Amino acid sequence: MCLAVPAKIVELNGTVAVISVDGAQHKVDVSLIEEPRLGDFVLVHAGFAIHKWEQSEVEEWEAIRAAAGLRGVMR
Amino acid sequence: MKTLVPTINELARSVGRDVRLMEVCGTHTMSAFRSGLPQLLPPNVHLISGPGCPVCVTDTNYIDAAIALCRRPGVMITTFGDLVRVPGSSPTVSSLERERAAGADVRVVYSPTDGVALARENTAKKVVFLGVGFETTAPTVAASIVQAAKDGVRNYSVLCAHKTMPHAMEALLHDKEIKIDGFICPGHVSVITGAAMYRFICEKYRIPCVVAGFEAWDMLKAIEMLLVQIAGGHAKVEIEYSRSVNERGNIAAQKLLAEVFEECDAGWRGIGNIPRSGLAIRAKYAQFDAAKALGVKFEAARPHPGCRCGDVLRGVITPPECKLYGKACTPADPVGPCMVSNEGTCAAFFKYDRRAGA
Amino acid sequence: MMARDRILLAHGGGGSLTRELIEELFLPAFDNPRLRLLEDSAVLSLKAQNYAFTTDSYVVKPYFFPGGDIGKLAVCGTVNDLTVQGARPLWLSLGLILEEGLLLADLRKIIASIRATATDAGVEIVTGDTKVVEHGKCEGLYINTAGIGEIVTAQPLSAAGVRPGDAVIVSGNLGEHGVAVLSRRDGIAFQTSVVSDCATLWELVKRVLDTGADVHAMRDPTRGGLAATVCDIARASGIGIRLQETALPIGREVRGACDLLGLDPLTIANEGKVVVFCRGADAERVLSAMKSHPLGQHACVIGEVAEKPAGVALLHTAIGGERIVDMPTGEDLPRIC
Numbered sequence: 192m193c194l195a196v197p198a199k200i201v202e203l204n205g206t207v208a209v210i211s212v213d214g215a216q217h218k219v220d221v222s223l224i225e226e227p228r229l230g231d232f233v234l235v236h237a238g239f240a241i242h243k244w245e246q247s248e249v250e251e252w253e254a255i256r257a258a259a260g261l262r263g264v265m266r
Numbered sequence: 267m268k269t270l271v272p273t274i275n276e277l278a279r280s281v282g283r284d285v286r287l288m289e290v291c292g293t294h295t296m297s298a299f300r301s302g303l304p305q306l307l308p309p310n311v312h313l314i315s316g317p318g319c320p321v322c323v324t325d326t327n328y329i330d331a332a333i334a335l336c337r338r339p340g341v342m343i344t345t346f347g348d349l350v351r352v353p354g355s356s357p358t359v360s361s362l363e364r365e366r367a368a369g370a371d372v373r374v375v376y377s378p379t380d381g382v383a384l385a386r387e388n389t390a391k392k393v394v395f396l397g398v399g400f401e402t403t404a405p406t407v408a409a410s411i412v413q414a415a416k417d418g419v420r421n422y423s424v425l426c427a428h429k430t431m432p433h434a435m436e437a438l439l440h441d442k443e444i445k446i447d448g449f450i451c452p453g454h455v456s457v458i459t460g461a462a463m464y465r466f467i468c469e470k471y472r473i474p475c476v477v478a479g480f481e482a483w484d485m486l487k488a489i490e491m492l493l494v495q496i497a498g499g500h501a502k503v504e505i506e507y508s509r510s511v512n513e514r515g516n517i518a519a520q521k522l523l524a525e526v527f528e529e530c531d532a533g534w535r536g537i538g539n540i541p542r543s544g545l546a547i548r549a550k551y552a553q554f555d556a557a558k559a560l561g562v563k564f565e566a567a568r569p570h571p572g573c574r575c576g577d578v579l580r581g582v583i584t585p586p587e588c589k590l591y592g593k594a595c596t597p598a599d600p601v602g603p604c605m606v607s608n609e610g611t612c613a614a615f616f617k618y619d620r621r622a623g624a
Numbered sequence: 625m626m627a628r629d630r631i632l633l634a635h636g637g638g639g640s641l642t643r644e645l646i647e648e649l650f651l652p653a654f655d656n657p658r659l660r661l662l663e664d665s666a667v668l669s670l671k672a673q674n675y676a677f678t679t680d681s682y683v684v685k686p687y688f689f690p691g692g693d694i695g696k697l698a699v700c701g702t703v704n705d706l707t708v709q710g711a712r713p714l715w716l717s718l719g720l721i722l723e724e725g726l727l728l729a730d731l732r733k734i735i736a737s738i739r740a741t742a743t744d745a746g747v748e749i750v751t752g753d754t755k756v757v758e759h760g761k762c763e764g765l766y767i768n769t770a771g772i773g774e775i776v777t778a779q780p781l782s783a784a785g786v787r788p789g790d791a792v793i794v795s796g797n798l799g800e801h802g803v804a805v806l807s808r809r810d811g812i813a814f815q816t817s818v819v820s821d822c823a824t825l826w827e828l829v830k831r832v833l834d835t836g837a838d839v840h841a842m843r844d845p846t847r848g849g850l851a852a853t854v855c856d857i858a859r860a861s862g863i864g865i866r867l868q869e870t871a872l873p874i875g876r877e878v879r880g881a882c883d884l885l886g887l888d889p890l891t892i893a894n895e896g897k898v899v900v901f902c903r904g905a906d907a908e909r910v911l912s913a914m915k916s917h918p919l920g921q922h923a924c925v926i927g928e929v930a931e932k933p934a935g936v937a938l939l940h941t942a943i944g945g946e947r948i949v950d951m952p953t954g955e956d957l958p959r960i961c
Binding site: 271598 | 886939940941942943944945946947948950953
């Protein structure tokens with residue numbers, strides 16, 4: 192239930208964004224995030240973005256997935 | 267990755283005694299089992315699953331109330347998928363899934379805002395969203411109520427059973443049957459609340475707390491960090507999941523929670539009443555509180571006799587120690603929520619482990 | 625007939641409208657000598673020793689999805705069931721249950737799809753039936769098929785023949801069909817570029833069989849995905865199956881969709897993939913044969929068969945742990961086949 196997935200903002204319209212998880216796209220509410228921008232990576236839970244990642248944090252996550260032999264690269 | 271397990275082994279050796287680390291998040295339970303993590307741990311390090319599954323800690327009378335509601339004509343229940351198969355009270359056991367098969371309008375949604383949208387589209391129906399979940403989910407439900415209020419969606423309401431973690435964690439520490447040497451703190455709850463929330467556990471009870479992410483690697487790292495603290499006799503809050511969690515948390519989400527909810531006492535399945543561990547909808551938003559707006563009565567909870575979900579949730583027994591596990595209680599035919607919930611401890615054991623009965 | 629634009633109850637009545645449907649839509653599409661006779665049954669002359677016989681029903685919702693439709697799916701599913709039994713697919717029956725009000729334009733598209741897929745697969749539709757039910761009693765249309773194929777393998781393929789030491793090989797990326805269908809399902813509302821892998825596998829499998837490799841069993845991992853397949857084989861044969869998580873071929877987009885929806889890619893349906901259990905030493909041969917075919921580009925070894933744990937499928941996880949591959953409960957993805 193605390194499932195939250197990292198996703199990239201690919202469209203932004205006020206408080207509604209379209210995010211993409213490796214190509215799977217969905218609409219989410221970004222009103223809980225400070226200054227969301229196109230291209231930002233956010234954590235998505237139940238249709239809301241709850242946290243914004245900096246680039247270094249994205250890289251940390253990708254490194255963890257790569258070390259596990261699972262791809263975590265997001266476009 | 268390659269050095270983590272050997273390091274954990276060494277630390278465990280240097281600590282020497284049995285170490286019991288409890289995670290209190292259903293998603294951590296699932297992540298651990300899905301990656302086969304428990305078997306990788308040294309024999310004196312025990313990973314215990316606590317009351318981290320919000321569906322599992324919701325008493326049967328909540329499901330009964332939801333079922334009673336969906337039997338009313340003109341009511342649509344909207345819910346996260348997790349609740350649909352959970353059995354209600356004995357002896358006439360039903361579930362939302364069974365009610366749906368009998369013709370009730372029960373819709374699984376991905377977000378509470380989907381519930382508001384359905385209310386907009388179905389003005390003749392009373393649309394009730396089942397508000398279950400911890401601090402990660404409660405802000406999204408709060409947002410749906412604010413949205414409904416702003417847009418005048420009068421037929422939307424929430425049957426609220428949200429709960430919060432810190433007092434529950436404290437209650438576990440007072441429970442004489444449970445011994446906990448360290449907490450793996452819930453990662454996404456902490457995104458909202460901030461990690462500072464756990465400081466009182468370290469200061470008052472001298473128990474180390476590490477906030478962990480959900481990749482298997484994250485959990486292993488958190489276990490390593492806990493063992494380092496235990497070996498060194500420390501007790502502080504550390505953040506393993508630093509890419510998502512900081513001390514303060516998400517202020518906007520916290521403001522939303524404060525706007526819509528207030529603290530209340532809450533009954534946790536198997537633990538009993540824990541003061542100030544629940545969220546109730548403020549009077550200001552009473553018309554969106556399904557219990558008030560639709561006159562819902564909560565009867566006494568009547569779980570199945572023999573069901574030991576409560577003991578599993580406190581980490582007092584492991585699922586195979588329940589007499590019903592794998593026999594009368596299986597994922598196909600669940601007796602209690604720990605088996606049917608996507609994140610229930612019994613479901614995790616049954617799906618991924620089953621050493622005691624494969 | 626074609627002045628009407630929707631199916632009526634009378635189209636299923638066995639009278640003149642049924643006749644119209646047969647003569648103006650089905651016969652031209654599936655034309656072959658047996659069907660042209662329009663007898664109550666098709667007469668077949670069987671020459672080989674053993675035949676495979678299968679039946680399937682298709683209720684996929686929605687019936688048009690990225691990469692295919694219910695018609696293409698019906699032919700692929702039936703042909704593949706025969707194929708994995710080691711049989712060259714020959715003849716299909718086609719039973720249609722149509723909803724009153726179904727657009728004839730939709731039916732025509734689906735029939736054309738069935739025709740194209742059957743032609744590609746080298747099978748003939750030799751007999752059929754059409755019924756129409758009242759509006760609301762089925763969603764658009766349901767299809768039932770039965771198929772007959774000629775067994776070409778010297779030994780029958782069966783779960784019972786799977787042995788410790790066998791390699792477990794999959795012909796390509798997992799989870800595409802289920803994700804593609806889900807993305808078009810009302811109420812889920814997510815977009816993806818994933819397309820169903822719906823395809824007939826006889827040509828691919830023939831190349832594998834022609835290598836002379838010692839193939840013990842094959843399966844197409846449809847409903848319940850790879851998880852259901854390995855659980856079935858492990859249970860039926862009493863051996864253990866050990867899969868390597870890092871070897872599983874899962875495309876980035878499928879993984880993204882699964883992450884978004886909280887699904888396990890192992891449990892998601894495939895409609896154009898085959899899982900082969902062959903003698904370990906023949907794995908390379910089987911892989912080369914698969915890769916020589918367009919549908920097998922991403923073929924790989926994903927695990928092996930072991931004596932223990934008996935009857936159980938295990939996954940060796942990326943962090944070096946181990947967990948059971950459980951039989952999926954089946955209700956996460958309703959109406960995908």
